[in-house]
Amino acid sequence: MKTFNVNIVTPDGPVVDTNVELVSAKAQSGELGIMAGHVPMVAPLQIGVVRLVTGGKQSELVAISGGFLEVRPDQVTILAQAAEKAENIDVSRAKEAQQRAEQLLQSKQENVDFKRAELALKRAINRVNVYEGKL
Template structure:
């Protein structure tokens, strides 16, 4: 299959710069699958996993905390608020964050704190799922 370049960038710097056959990501409008020659577009992304198919049945998962995906004829760029490769995720830290968010959701707080706790829970769950290889 034909390959193309993918960059995943955060405010802290680049996380991924590689050639792939396919990129799969969760956009606000639904699941996107991008292959070489895809029509140019820009889409907002949800908290979720980005799957990079490298070829030879090899794939890599990256946890992202929202952002934007830009498709150009020979390149895909993902600008994410935060991104971590599966092998770089600290599972113990993610579990602690998940438990902390769950405790906050059980307590009584205002709507702003409730929304923050829900987002923290989504991010922590996403990081754990990516670390375990789940989509």
Template sequence: MKTLIVNIVTPDGPVYDSEVDMIIAKTASGEIGILPGHIPMVAPLVIGAVKLKKDGKSEYVAVNGGFVEVRPEKVTILAQSAEVASNIDVTRAKEAVKRAEERLQHKQDSTDFNRAELALKRAMNRINVYEGNI
């Protein structure tokens, strides 16, 4: 069976580099599935999980925005931040949820509200990926 080479990179360095059978990612226009031989494309990503299927098993990576570049045999994800499920500090993520919820309850201006809302989405994404609630 043909495979895709997948690289997930953040400003802090590489997060994931392997061959997979299929990728499912959340883009600004909806969820996409990518198989070997996919037409070339570039799409913006939203906060969400990237599902990587390999040998009948699935791995998840929490991605917080960025871009996916698809070529027939290679996919590169340039993300603002990303974490493989096994590397997520769930305690830290739950603390981030609490902080964001407190900020949302005590909103002072629209900028603080927007930042708190994004922080909440990122933290919930990390928790969901860690717990497998995708």
């Protein structure tokens, strides 16, 4: 199968620069599957998992916290607010963040920013799921 280059970049620097056969990501409009020669496009991404399929059906999972995906025929670039490969995720820290966000959402305090707490919860759950290999 034909391969193409994928770059995942954050404000802190590059996270992934590799050749793959398939990229799967969750855009605002739904799930995207991209192969070599895909029509050029730009799409906003949700908090979710980017799956990179290399030769031999091997996959690599990357947790992202939103951003944009740009597709060119021989290149896919993901500009993410934050991104972590599964093997680089500190799962204990992610679970602690999940517990803190859940506690904030359950609190009765008036000064809690519920939208921010919901986003923190989604990011933490996403990181735990990527670490555990769940899509």
